[in-house]
């Protein structure tokens with residue numbers, strides 16, 4: 053069902069009157085995690101100031117260590133909805149438990165399935181029953197074929213509103229947090245009819261590489277970019293090293309726009 057052979061036209065999603073997958077690139081930006089009402093409000097202002105429509109913010113955080121900040125959970129989803137309404141932003145957040153899908157559908161505009169859950173097939177099947185778009189991230193060690201099969205699970209369960217998101221894979225290279233598989237973008241665009249995004253924050257893990265990675269992604273045909281922005285990255289409860297502050301974010305959007313690949 054994901055195959056372009058069976059469905060030659062691009063799948064275009066309409067969210068808050070914005071079209072994803074029709075050739076115009078979009079940016080999903082926001083903090084790694086929702087931390088407080090104030091933090092999210094400041095982040096939303098930074099996102100809105102750049103004229104964007106989509107804000108991210110993790111509420112259920114899949115952390116490597118059980119002792120790290122795990123997110124605000126349901127409360128985080130509610131804060132996201134509230135900020136989304138205040139600023140007129142569509143909101144996206146990761147869901148890690150099939151039992152939270154109902155709440156997710158109520159509070160979110162896009163439901164994210166994270167890299168660590170790309171092959172959580174029960175979660176994929178639940179996401180397939182939703183009437184909301186799903187942004188599916190590539191697993192840390194997943195092949196492109198496995199990634200497409202995971203999207204197939206969602207489609208086969210009845211939901212055809214899917215965004216694929218390349219977020220870097222595990223290799224022996226240590227210069228970046230993960231290795232951005234840039235050719236995954238044109239391959240996924242050839243093989244499937246689904247919109248493809250690139251998460252430049254989690255793939256590179258380096259602020260100095262966000263602009264080149266985003267430019268490369270757009271140049272090879274990505275339908276959008278995901279990047280993290282936090283009002284005070286130094287105080288962030290997760291990913292403090294690679295989140296942009298509002299000023300850096302402004303510069304990021306400026307550089308992308310100046311490249312002619314965005315807006």
Ligand code: PEP
Nearest residue numbers: 110166167168189219254
């Ligand atoms: C995220 O986007 O918040 C995240 C945890 O990313 P990933 O699942 O790609 O690691």
Ligand code: MN
Nearest residue numbers: 084280290291
């Ligand atoms: Mn993060």
